[in-house]
Amino acid sequence: MAQIIEHDILGSTNREAKRLGLAGAENGTTITAAEQTEGRGRLGRSWFSPRGGLWMSVIVRCQPEQDFSVPHVIDPTISLAAGVSAAKALTEIFMELGQPDVDVRIGWPNDILIENRKIAGALVEGCLIENKSPFAVVGFGINLNNKSCSFPGELKNTSTSVFDIAQAEYPVRKACEKLLDILDKTIKHIRNYGIEDTLSEWRARSAAIGREVTIFPHGEPPYNAIPLDIDSTGRLIVQIPTGETRLLNSEEVTIARKMNSEVRI
Numbered sequence: 001m002a003q004i005i006e007h008d009i010l011g012s013t014n015r016e017a018k019r020l021g022l023a024g025a026e027n028g029t030t031i032t033a034a035e036q037t038e039g040r041g042r043l044g045r046s047w048f049s050p051r052g053g054l055w056m057s058v059i060v061r062c063q064p065e066q067d068f069s070v071p072h073v074i075d076p077t078i079s080l081a082a083g084v085s086a087a088k089a090l091t092e093i094f095m096e097l098g099q100p101d102v103d104v105r106i107g108w109p110n111d112i113l114i115e116n117r118k119i120a121g122a123l124v125e126g127c128l129i130e131n132k133s134p135f136a137v138v139g140f141g142i143n144l145n146n147k148s149c150s151f152p153g154e155l156k157n158t159s160t161s162v163f164d165i166a167q168a169e170y171p172v173r174k175a176c177e178k179l180l181d182i183l184d185k186t187i188k189h190i191r192n193y194g195i196e197d198t199l200s201e202w203r204a205r206s207a208a209i210g211r212e213v214t215i216f217p218h219g220e221p222p223y224n225a226i227p228l229d230i231d232s233t234g235r236l237i238v239q240i241p242t243g244e245t246r247l248l249n250s251e252e253v254t255i256a257r258k259m260n261s262e263v264r265i
Contacts, residue, residue, distance in 0.1 A: 012036060059135055
């Protein structure tokens with residue numbers, strides 16, 4: 001089992017994992033916090049991280065044979081592994097809590113949704129050290145034993161938690177170890193056998209494929225599209241009304257819900 005370093009309060013587990021990674025911490029080293037005061041999501045958004053949730057970051061060292069001269073140091077398969085691992089871990093947790101029928105879905109790139117409400121997310125960040133191998137920090141935030149009714153503002157309406165759904169608590173440390181084990185096995189499977197099995201799992205759990213969405217490109221007008229698939233580098237393949245297909249890297253995708261509300265996917 002990888003080393004798990006537990007904290008009561010941290011600003012950001014990702015930030016602490018980066019610090020330790022730069023200092024030479026080994027692959028799999030994991031940082032957890034009972035509470036984050038400066039948790040971050042994708043595109044610089046804040047991530048509400050109160051007590052009761054699972055807030056953790058994992059150091060994933062790149063393989064020695066990788067080309068470290070490539071500026072984009074994050075192996076895209078790590079991001080795919082993160083989303084699939086979080087969804088699989090939550091599915092197992094719900095099964096253990098007597099809720100085997102909960103449908104856990106993956107948004108794009110890595111929000112985890114249940115009935116269009118966000119229950120978890122993953123944020124992957126890369127670090128490059130001069131003349132040394134790069135590494136990725138894989139951050140996870142899971143609403144575990146906290147209650148969404150206590151969340152601030154609009155989060156009350158767009159989020160959910162394991163406790164909300166199962167009406168039972170699940171040990172935070174046990175959830176951390178389960179997610180670590182699944183992530184480790186998923187990354188090893190990808191490195192030994194390729195990405196296709198993980199892509200198939202992602203597709204089967206996708207909350208976006210086949211549904212009309214609105215794309216919000218950075219600095220450009222939004223447009224409607226239908227996601228068709230995801231490629232081996234994690235890019236979303238979408239079709240616009242003209243029939244043209246496009247590849248999306250990091251644009252924000254919004255999917256319409258009932259009563260004209262929206263959820264980020």
